[in-house]
Amino acid sequence: MLFSWDYLLQGFATACTLQNLMWATIGCLVGTLIGVLPGIGPSSGIAILLPLTTVLPPTSAIIMMAAIYYGAMYGGSTTAIVVNIPGEASSVPTALDGYAMARQGRAGPALAISAISSFVAGTLSLVGLTFFAPVLANFALAFGPPEYFALMFMGLSLVISLSGRALLKGIISMALGLTASLIGQNPLTGASRLTFGSIEMMAGINFISVIIGLFAISEILINVEHSVKLMYDTKVRDWMPKWADVRQCIGAMLRSTGIGFFLGLLPGCAPAVTTFVAYDVERRVSKHPERFGKGAIEGVAAPEGANNATTSGGFVPLFAFGLPTGPALAVLLGGLMMYGLQPGPMLFKQNPQFVWAVIASMYIGNVILLVLNLPLVGMWARIALIPFPILGPLIILFSVIGAFSIRFMLFDVWVALIFGGIGYLMRKLGFPIAPMVLATVLAQMLETSLQQSLLISQGSPLIFFTRPIAAVFMVLALASIFRGVWVQVRNRGPEVPLEDEE
């Protein structure tokens, strides 16, 4: 499975045939659309199109499905920025600064920088995939349950910086999120918890419906209460980012590429986790952390770059071992296997044309997406100009469809509506929402890896400190917790709440 220029060039030749270019473009379009619609994520998008695999040749089909996956990452930021409604967990950090920018009349630059950052990170991480896949593949294997727990624990410690000054409220919000994730079956033992005897609730709370509720529905409720005419009433200051804006983001793009790509190699570290980490890192390295949450352009570039880098990273263990790192790639793996293609070391040996054609198509797809998305910036930014009495119901409609499309269960729609109510109360009471989202995203991995680690160590928590990778993450997590608490105690340090407290 070693790299060779021959194979890569052949791959480009295959990917550039008219037919494959067409399927890549269709995939990019569908992906962008799926990303824009709240709730309908790449996994359902790919799943819906799986039957197409019976008509298309394998290379074209997988090229299209991969395009849907990374295309969705481009589109996901749109609603997050324009109307503060992240369609997926991975766009939650984007909403923090993106929406602030939009309210300042800079939706255009925010959208454009997210497309540019997606392109840069997407392409750079593809280079990583192209040249280092065999070396990096083993990275995924270095992570066992204790390492995952330590990583998730570190992820959870981001709550401290996400809640800013409202630390106690942030922790309550996190605790609520963790509790909500307990509803349903224990992922390992299948035992029912907090289901109150209802079989329906055994399916558990899906975090996508939680996000739809917390952001989309509660946003609408707030707007209805204020009987607004428009989502926000500001003159558009500029449509495109200035060169200075782009330059300001270069560091963020590079850092987020690294973070996204490496975390993307790990099964379970779906883009949802990496975007939070990238956002937090950017805030820490920034000379002006106080600008974050108030429309810092790097705060948009970082998560958007990270989620695209994560998607490329995810293809490393998928191709090398047949291990999917997230639900969308699991569906894609299913697609591969329907063609009788067995991912794993043999795939590179037996079907090099196929693998390299897909990789080459991803380079092309990224260009297509940039070309596709930049001109659309103006159109998306104008969404906010739709009168609210029309836009509001539309958002509710798409939210309900999105919630239903997760598992085709009415239960998920109810979850979204209930969390809409919870989100509304949280906003009224000044509770930050991001920690709750982060908690629901991390909860399952956190729980299963803790349970597995303690089984392996026969109950000793020392296992998290005796293994080097785990120890590094644990130390980082503890350090960030102590620092956060210390800043809090020393009272009103530079930390500020990240979300509007309306």
Place this chain on the structure above:
Amino acid sequence: MKTNILVTCLAALFFSCGFMAGTVAAQEKPYPTRQITYMVCFDPGGQSDREARRHQPYLDKILKQKVIIDYKVGGGGALGWRELARSKPDGYTVAGFNVPHIILQPLQQEVGYKTEQIIPVVLFQRTPLALTVLATSGFKTYQEFIDHARKNPGKLTIGGSGTFSGYHMATLRLEKLSGAKFTYVPFTGTAPQVTAFLGGHIDAIMGTSDDLTRYKDKVRVLAWATEKRFPGFSDSPTFRELKVDLVEAVDRGVAVPPKTPLYIIKKLEAAFIEIATKPEVMAEMKSQGFMPIAMGHEESTAYITKMTGIYKELTVGLKK
């Protein structure tokens, strides 16, 4: 007068229709006359989905009706099977099902269906399990592994997918039969189980034959829980050869709701058996590391009853 005749005619027509419908229902209605829904109880792209899609084109041809695939995912399959148990028994809803899942889930807790409510039409595929270590492991044979476990009770970890699952049962049965003690580490599926195993984070797994076939050059199978040695792994013994009476597998089949008329079951059974015994289907399954089987309605029912007995005995005292 005219209206009277009309009314009489209509009444006669109505009654005769009702009468005819009654007699036909008592006998057999033509089946199938419309599209059939094939419910998949696991995520799209998973093995159950792939099997349904393997069946779909053949079913279309044999039954001469469109077969559509629908997903009802959740609770490790339980949500879908509960839906099946409540569906109309008219043969237009069938669902993929797994043994031992449908036996163990109702044994563990209230899941909204009972094992007897899942009426098997066919069992078409077997996925045997095997006790496996990495190719680089110090344990060369089953005996070395067991001896080590006997000396260090609970120290060796065996990974599987979920608790109250076939993997868990196989581990428990092995403990019971060998007298050794292990620590069973559950994972949320076979993909994370294999990842942790390949990374060396657990000592051994109860691996599935398809996974083991895929990672053949990286693993060493200590013993197969099969009756005969598994094709492609002729160097690895079976548990039975090692005097351990352990045969354990995950089986896939197709089921219909309770009270489905026998003639409908028979019609579906014939179709699925025809597919399961097609040489090209069998060859495909074998190359992917599965064992093609073709157990009809009666045989599957008897098999499920037998396995229920074994699991009931094994799980007594397992629940808190």
